[in-house]
Amino acid sequence: MTRVNLNPMFEELHGKFGDVVFREWFGKTLMTRPPDMRGIVPTARQLNQRQRFRLATVYSRMAFADQATRSLYAEAAAERRKPILSVMIADFLHAPSIDELDISAYEGRIGNPICVRARDDFLVQTVQIKIMDTDGQLLESGFAEIEAGAERWKYVGQTNISAAGNIRIQALVTDCPGNVTDKETTTAV
Numbered sequence: 001m002t003r004v005n006l007n008p009m010f011e012e013l014h015g016k017f018g019d020v021v022f023r024e025w026f027g028k029t030l031m032t033r034p035p036d037m038r039g040i041v042p043t044a045r046q047l048n049q050r051q052r053f054r055l056a057t058v059y060s061r062m063a064f065a066d067q068a069t070r071s072l073y074a075e076a077a078a079e080r081r082k083p084i085l086s087v088m089i090a091d092f093l094h095a096p097s098i099d100e101l102d103i104s105a106y107e108g109r110i111g112n113p114i115c116v117r118a119r120d121d122f123l124v125q126t127v128q129i130k131i132m133d134t135d136g137q138l139l140e141s142g143f144a145e146i147e148a149g150a151e152r153w154k155y156v157g158q159t160n161i162s163a164a165g166n167i168r169i170q171a172l173v174t175d176c177p178g179n180v181t182d183k184e185t186t187t188a189v
Contacts, residue, residue, distance in 0.1 A: 052093060059177050060088035069176070076122060087122065095179035096120035099151075101171050108161035108189030116144060116153045118173040118181075127153040128172040131161065134186075139167065161189055 015022060021034050042050070063069045064085065073091075077084040100117035118124050127144040139161050144153035161167060170184040 053089075056089040056092035056177075059092045060085050063088050063176070072123070072176075091120075091122040091175065092177040092179070094121045096124050096173045096175045096181050098171055098173055098181055098183040101169070101183045101185055103169055103185060103187055106157065106169070106187065108157070108167065110157055110160055112157040114144070114155045114157070114169060114171075116155070116171045116173070116183075117151055118153060118171075119151045120173075120175045123176055124151075124153075124173055125176055126172075126174045127155070128174070129155040130170040130172070131157075132168045132170070134166050134168065136168075144171075165189075 016034060019033065021032050023030055023032065063073060070084070073084050073087050077087045080087065096118055097120070098116060098118050100115070102115040102117070106112040106114050114129055116127050116129075118127055124146075127146075129140075129142060129144055130138060131140040132138050140157070140159050142155060142158060144155035146153050166186050166188050168184055168186050170182055172180055172182045174180050
């Protein structure tokens with residue numbers, strides 16, 4: 001490998017240039033040959049990841065073309081000091097998470113709250129609550145509202161549920177690219 005000392009004209013140098021690849025390794029810029037991938041068959045996981053990255057790239061192009069979405073991502077990219085497309089791609093590749101599904105105050109009555117603590121690397125778009133009986137029959141469904149200044153969403157029961165026995169409560173969290181994460185719990189009413 002060749003060691004490269006860059007002058008101020010070329011502060012950073014990355015990527016392939018002709019038959020040479022420039023990369024950073026432990027804070028130093030190195031110049032190497034590109035890897036020889038002839039005869040190497042990618043694994044199923046590698047092919048799956050390549051497909052996910054292709055879809056992330058398509059999403060980032062569509063998000064970039066939409067002025068409102070682009071401005072949201074531009075603000076986050078400026079705060080993180082990262083390129084806007086990398087923030088868009090990262091958002092596509094990372095689904096939201098549900099840290100807590102709190103049903104301690106829910107008794108199956110109108111006005112009883114269900115709270116969800118959800119987060120995403122960019123933005124949680126929606127939190128939907130579904131209340132079902134043990135057979136999967138939908139009893140009630142709706143969207144939670146975010147509580148001001150918190151990563152907590154609150155859903156208020158809209159109907160009195162008279163199901164005898166257990167019910168299932170499911171929270172579905174969606175981010176901007178449409179990734180969905182769900183969490184479910186069972187309780188008696």
